[in-house]
Amino acid sequence: xxxxxxxxxxxxxxxxDRVTITCRASQSISGWLAWYQQKSGKxxxxxxxxxxxxxxxxxSRFSGSGAGTDFTLTINGLQPEDFATYYCQQYSDDWTxxxxxxxxxx
Amino acid sequence: QVQLQESGAGLVKPSETLSLTCxxxxxxxxxxxxxxxxxPPGKGLEWIGNIYxxxxxxxxxxxxxxxxxxxxxxxxxxxLRLHSVTAADTAVYYCTRHRYGFGSAFWGQGILVSVSS
Numbered sequence: 001x002x003x004x005x006x007x008x009x010x011x012x013x014x015x016x017d018r019v020t021i022t023c024r025a026s027q028s029i030s031g032w033l034a035w036y037q038q039k040s041g042k043x044x045x046x047x048x049x050x051x052x053x054x055x056x057x058x059x060s061r062f063s064g065s066g067a068g069t070d071f072t073l074t075i076n077g078l079q080p081e082d083f084a085t086y087y088c089q090q091y092s093d094d095w096t097x098x099x100x101x102x103x104x105x106x
Numbered sequence: 107q108v109q110l111q112e113s114g115a116g117l118v119k120p121s122e123t124l125s126l127t128c129x130x131x132x133x134x135x136x137x138x139x140x141x142x143x144x145x146p147p148g149k150g151l152e153w154i155g156n157i158y159x160x161x162x163x164x165x166x167x168x169x170x171x172x173x174x175x176x177x178x179x180x181x182x183x184x185x186l187r188l189h190s191v192t193a194a195d196t197a198v199y200y201c202t203r204h205r206y207g208f209g210s211a212f213w214g215q216g217i218l219v220s221v222s223s
Contacts, residue, residue: 034209049209
């Protein structure tokens with residue numbers, strides 16, 4: 001089974017900050033990686049698929065990068081509505097989620 | 107607009123079977139993967155398994171011995187059955203639609219299932 005290690009688990013930031021979350025796979029997953037945002041009590045929302053493709057309607061301040069086993073989600077200019085928990089997901093071999101990163105207000 | 111809605115018992119006794127239905131509206135079921143994901147209270151997301159419209163399934167290796175996922179496209183529904191449940195199976199259960207290569211863009215609102223006597 002492919003394991004996904006996400007870091008950090010918690011991140012304190014302020015509005016306007018540039019935020020970076022990393023996700024490492026235990027083996028190469030090619031480009032089959034997605035990022036989701038989950039707000040408290042809500043279903044996850046797809047932000048990015050295939051490493052860097054922005055889902056329709058997602059603001060351009062969100063971006064994804066990486067290849068092979070190492071991937072990054074970046075939020076350029078954190079907005080108040082971005083405080084949430086973020087998960088990476090590989091779908092190369094079955095599906096696996098990272099443990100999540102909670103972005104909280106500094 | 108695609109909508110998914112989970113339904114089923116919210117309370118299941120230990121050792122019994124958890125059964126959930128996901129009802130799909132707003133689009134055809136064909137050519138998609140339909141998945142189940144759960145989230146224990148205060149914890150992260152765990153993939154349970156998924157099924158393609160024509161029937162092939164993939165299951166989480168930690169659950170495979172207790173798990174059955176099936177689909178009925180005529181009813182526009184797919185199903186989860188998890189046998190021999192314990193308190194560790196208490197979670198919010200989500201159903202999702204996954205377009206191959208494009209992630210899970212549509213999710214149900216989730217249903218809390220508690221395992222308790």
